Amino acid sequence: MTRLGVFICHCGKNIARTVNIEALREKAATLPHVVLAKDYLYLCSKPGQTMIADDIREHRLDKVLIAACSPRLHGKTFAQTAQRAGLNPYLLDMANIREHCSWVHIDGAEGTEKAFSIIKGGLGRLLYAEPLEPFQSPVTKRVLVIGGGVAGIQATLDIANSGYEVYLVEKSPSLGGHMAQLGETFPTLDCSSCILTPKMVEVSQNEHVHLLSYSEVTRIEGNIGQFQVTVRLRPRYVDETLCTGCGDCVPTCPVVVSNEFDQGLGARKAVYLPFPQAVPAVYTIDWDACLNTDKLIICENCYKDCEAKAINFLMEPQEKMVEVGAVVLATGYELMPVARIGEYGGDEYEDVIDGLQFERMLSASGPTGGVVRRPSDGRIPQNVVFVQCAGSRDPEHGIPYCSKVCCMYTAKHALLYKHAVPDGQVYVFYIDIRAAGKGHEEFVQKVMSEERILYLRGKVSKIFKSGAKLVVWGADTLSGRQVEIEADLVVLAMAVIPSSGSQKLARTLHIASDLSGFFSEAHPKLRPLESNTDGIFLAGAAQFAKDITDTVSQATGAAGKALSLLANDFIKLEPTISEVEEGICRGCGLCVSICPFGAVKMLPSTRTGAMVAGINPILCKGCGLCTAGCLSGAVTLKGSSFKQIFAQLEEMV
Amino acid sequence: MPEGLRVGYFPGCTLKTDARDFESSALAVARVLGIEVAELSRWNCCGTVYSLDAVNLMPRLASVHNLIRAEEEGFSEIMTLCSMCYNTLKQTNNLFTSKNNGRAAINDFLCLKPGYSGRVKIYHFLEFLREKIRPEQVKSLVVSPLAGVAVAPYYGCLLLRPKEIAIDDPEKPEILTPILSALGAKVIDFPFNNECCGAYQTAVHQEAVARRAYRIISSAQSEGADMIAVSCPLCHYNLSALQGLVRSTHPGLKAMPIVYFTELMARAMGLDYRTEIGVIPQDVAAAEARLRPSPNDPGREALK
Amino acid sequence: MPPVKRKLFNLDQYQVPRGKVQIISERCKGCSLCLEYCPNKVLAWSTDYNFKGYRYPVLEETEEKYCISCRFCEEVCPDFAIYVTTEPELTAKPQSTQRK
Structure with a gap:
């Protein structure tokens, strides 16, 4: 004869407001096999749990039903209570009379009736429940970090410095991500690459880090504690172990193409180092640009000039199997292409550029050596228009969200431009100024008041070319007028979108992403660092647009999550x-x-x-x-x- | 030439009065392209701008009547020449096909059972040409190419906005480009090609419309256009008839011919389409007759 | 890379090898492989014919500075009718080209 116990929670007023607890308890007590029916204000509280544990022992209960909230919230709490009382936790079940009942009912009678039916169902289910034992699985004490931007670098260093091995997989030839492209960072105007480069070097020198650059994760199997990862190493046609980074291969390379790192504003050769501080400091042959093909190898200039004999035209892609216990995803962002906004020229005008291109011009190591120039004729622009929310907060262009960083970096751009060209005129179109961060508002206010920059509240409707100039039409909603500005250069603060390939990766890893393509966190408030797959953690702009400060914070947090998993030799797996x-x-x-x-x-x-x-x-x-x-x-x-x-x-x- | 290319034709008021050349040239071009253009045997006003009020369904009934007649006459596809007619008919038709529609309300009001379905497909002639006729077909019919003529296509707003009914990319329209290229013309892209011509403000604020006309015309001129090709009678009127007014403030403005794209097609194909241009009935009696509602209008029957 | 082709700011900082194309027109049989494979498309057909009656490749004077001495023409020529000598200085005019 089964001995069932039913415990009903008031959840303060959450349940008691629309469910008559007293009546419910009395009815529940009459159900078959029920030997005990009790209610309590907060069952999840310590006294509540103690009461349940005591009753299990005292009344020799075989099975227990907790009528309270969703098991997603407190399933684990009560399972532990059962365990403490010596009851197999799988013989304790929860009937959700909060989310499924009291929260969605207004009428007390209906709510009580439904709660009773939920309890009856729960008891029926419980009658056939059998004791189950969780089983253990060993934890591989290594971590895979995907993405070598500042988020991936930070997570890698935090984990490696704790003494665990890290595999860092980066798609491009070098670490650094977008942060390496930036000139100076807001609001303190630190030199971006100066603060990032030491970290990149630290990654390359840390004995616990296996850096797999120019590589991609193609397959992942297993689960928390033991993932089997397949990494595809693209051939860089330069032997990493032999290349000394001397650069002798470059001068005689006959092919010049645009450098992705300079956002299409600067040049590089087919054999290249994306930027001088690149890590690893190893050259790469861009096979798409190289004159040689898989079938025809004729140009051997770089091969002849390489004293270290590092060039190998016959290199093939390799697959590397890696076993890890946890994964940190830090695949970052990119900017929405200007081509998607037809009214801003759809990327037809050379002098309409995006924020990252402007950053490259501001960077001392950039293609213009830190001087702002017009891409069309190389002249220094006298009238510059910045357009915030270009794509962001604009459902018409498919991006409903705020990209979070544009208000700040546009203010920074305007400031740096004015410092370089004091007599230049700057216009900034904005919807609102969102400067919610430490020192952010002060920074924007300073830029607005001290730099004589014209902030116009309104959107830009159209940009077109008129002779050598660009004409910008917009609205100034504060004066209620339409404005027309002749500009030399227009900088669009394009929306931040997930990096291309992140959707493919989400499918490879079986993790969810939101409507905009950013990886979904397990809980927006309480588990922002975890994906919905156990053992896969999120860091940086891959989860949502964020600035460097937030990215580094999240990366350290994700690293901490991975480390606390690695601290266990075994993890318990659910027997369900x-x-x-x-x-x-x-x-x-x-x-x-x-x-x-x-x-x-x-x-x-x-x-x-x-x-x-x-x-x-x-x-x-x-x-x-x-x-x-x-x-x-x-x-x-x-x-x-x-x-x-x-x-x-x-x-x- | 494709066989059996037949389409219903909704002319609208302007095509029978101010824009006769538009109609005659379009019909002439359609004939040689093998398109059978069958004018609806009965039609009324499309509803014009009044029907574009998003909230009130009442002004849409004029369009609905036309659509019902098209369906009754067995047309699954109808075509317009006037951009305004296209816009109003298409937007009204969308009420019947889109999710949040006014279909039930309108059908209930008209006591129609089973009611209008929204099945009639509405084309603008340009759209029809793009979907059914290849540019090479046009090219093969050209007898005197417009070689050396720089034509700036001007689209205005009604074919492009709202974007749900747009016949092309609202920000970068280029539906006329293949046709004009097929005629041998040099196509001029200019930034004002999708800007508003001033529309009905021409009735009350002619100066404002003249300012717009000046910017549109001077922009096209600075890009090197010899003429502007339009597809809307109202654009045609605002850009051509107001050039005199424009010159009162901008005396330097060179005259810019404004032509319907179909006129260019007909001219290049060597077709005779000329009517007495711009016949506006001055006759009061004739005007009154046009204003008087017809006692036989089935729409009135339905409204009773 | 963005779709618009912007001029590369620091293009003049880059130098590429410069070659001098030598054509032995009498050997040519007009197979066009060299024209096909030339990545910078510096070669063109002659207007006259060689003694075998074929058109042969020529290098326009304006194109000379674009030869990057990659030797593709030399390698693909089945008749040893074309070869390249590399100039000692890296002086060819860089072009942003992608062949593949």
Whole structure:
């Protein structure tokens, strides 16, 4: 004879407001097998939990139902309570009478009735519950960091300096990301590369870091504690171990193309170092630009000039398998292409540039040596228009959100331009100034008041060319007038969007991303550093647009999350996974194709030798797709068996 | 030549009066391109700007009547020449096809069962040409190419906005480019090609419209255009008839011919399309007759 | 890379090797491989014919400075009719070109 206990939570007024707890408890006490029904103001509180534990022991309860909030919130709390009282935690279940009931009901009678039906269902389900034991899985004490911008660099250093091995995978030839492109940082005007370069060097010199540049993650398997990662190393046609970074290969290279690092404003050769401080300080041959092809190798100028004999035209892509226990995703952002805004010229006008291009001009190591020039004729512009919210906060162009950094960097751009060209005129179009950060508002106010920059509140409707100048039409909503400005240079603060390829990576890693393509965090308030897949953490602008300060903070946080996982030798895995009844399975293999995690494989049966489905408990996430898909009902999801679910339904309807 | 290319034709008021050359040239061009243009046997005003009020459905009924007639006459596709007619008919039709629609309200009001479905597809002639006729077909019919003529296509607003009914990219329209190129003309892109011509402000604020006309025309001129090709009678009027007024403030403005794109097509194809240009009935009796509602209007029946 | 082709600010800081194309027109059979493979497209067809009756490649004077001495023409020529000598100085005019 099963002895059931029901505990009903008031959740302060959250549940008690629309559910008559007293009546509910009395009704619940009359249900079959129920030997104890109690209510309490906050069951999750310490006295509440103690009460439950004491009652389990005192009344020798076999199974316990907690009628309270969602198990997503306090499932773990009460499982621990059961454990303390010596009850298998899988014999304690929760009936959600808050999110599913009291919060969505106004009428007390209806709410109470529904709460009762939920409790009845929960008891029905609980009757067929069986004790389950979690199993352990070892933790591989290594971390994979994807993305070598400032977020990835910070996370890598934090983890490596704690003594754990880190694999840092970077898509481009060098570490640094967008921060390496910037001139000076707001609001303190620190030289961006001066503060970043030491960190890049530290990464390259740290013995715990394996830097895999010019590489991409193509495949990831496994789960928290033990991920098997496949990294594809693109051939750079220069042997990293031999290249001394002397640059002798460059002068005789006959091909000049535009440098991505300079955002298309500067040149580089086909064999190149993206920028002087690049890490690793190893040259790369851009095979798309190189005159040689896979079938035809004729130009050997660089090969002949390389004393270290590092050039190897026959290099092939390599695959490297890496085993790690945790992953930090720091794939960063890019700017929305100007081409997507037709009314701003759609990237047809040379002198309409985006914020990153302006940064390259401001950078002392940039293509203009730190001088602001017009791309069309190289002259120093006298009238510069900055357009904030170019794409951002503009659902018409598909970006509803605020890109967060543009108000600040535009103010910085305006300031730096005015310092260089004191008699130049600057106009800034803005919707609002969003300067919510330490020292940010002060910075913008200083720029506005001291630099005689004309801030115009309104949007720009159209930019077009008139002779050598650009004409900018906009609205000044404070004076209520339309304005027309003849400009030499227009700088668009384009919207921050997730870096290209992040969607592909999200699919590779089985993690969710939001409508705009940024990786989704597990909880917007309480778990902002974790993805919805255990063991994969988020850092930097890959999660959402943010400035360097926030990026570094989040990266350190993500590193801390990874480290606290690595501090364990084993992690406990939930036993609520699928199980195949071999005698019933007819070996159709449908579940193999259904499983999104590759957890189901066809294996010979231990008894008959026929091919039947087998489930890898480490890979199985307990989603239940195979259970629902199985044509013969051979697959059971432990903790949510068919018996349990049908019993719950029968009790409820 | 494609067989059986047939389309219903909704002319609208202006095409029968001020813009006769637009109609006659378009019909002549359509004929040689093998398009059978069948004018609706009965039609009324498209509803013009009044119907563009987003909230009030009542002014849309004029358009709805036209659409119902098109469906009754068995046309699944109808075409307009006037940009305004295109805009009002298309926007009204969208009320019936889009999600948040006024379909039920309008059909209930008109006591129509099963009611208008929204199935008629509305084309502007330009759009029709793009979708059904290849530029090479146009080219093959050209007998006297417009070689050396720099034509600036001007689109105005009604074909492009709102973007739900736009026949082309509202910010970078270029639907006329392949046609004009096929005629042998040099196509001039100028930044004002999708700016408003001033529209009906011409009735009350002619100076304001003249200011717009000046900017549009001078922009096209500075890009080297010999003429401006339009697809809307109102744009045609504002840009051509107001040039005199423009010259009162900007005496230096050179005269800029404003032509319908179909006129250029017809001319290049050697077609005779000329009517008595710009016939505006001065006759009071005739004007009154046009204003008097017809007792046989089925729309009135439906409204009873 | 952005779609608009902007002039590269620091292009003049880059130098590329300069070659001198030598053409032995009598050997040419007009197969056009050299024209096909020349990455900077500096070669053009002659207006006259060689004694075999073929047009052969020529280098316009205005194009001379664009030869980057990559030797593709030399390598692909089946008749040893074209070869390149590299000038000692890196003086060819850099062009931002991508062949592939």
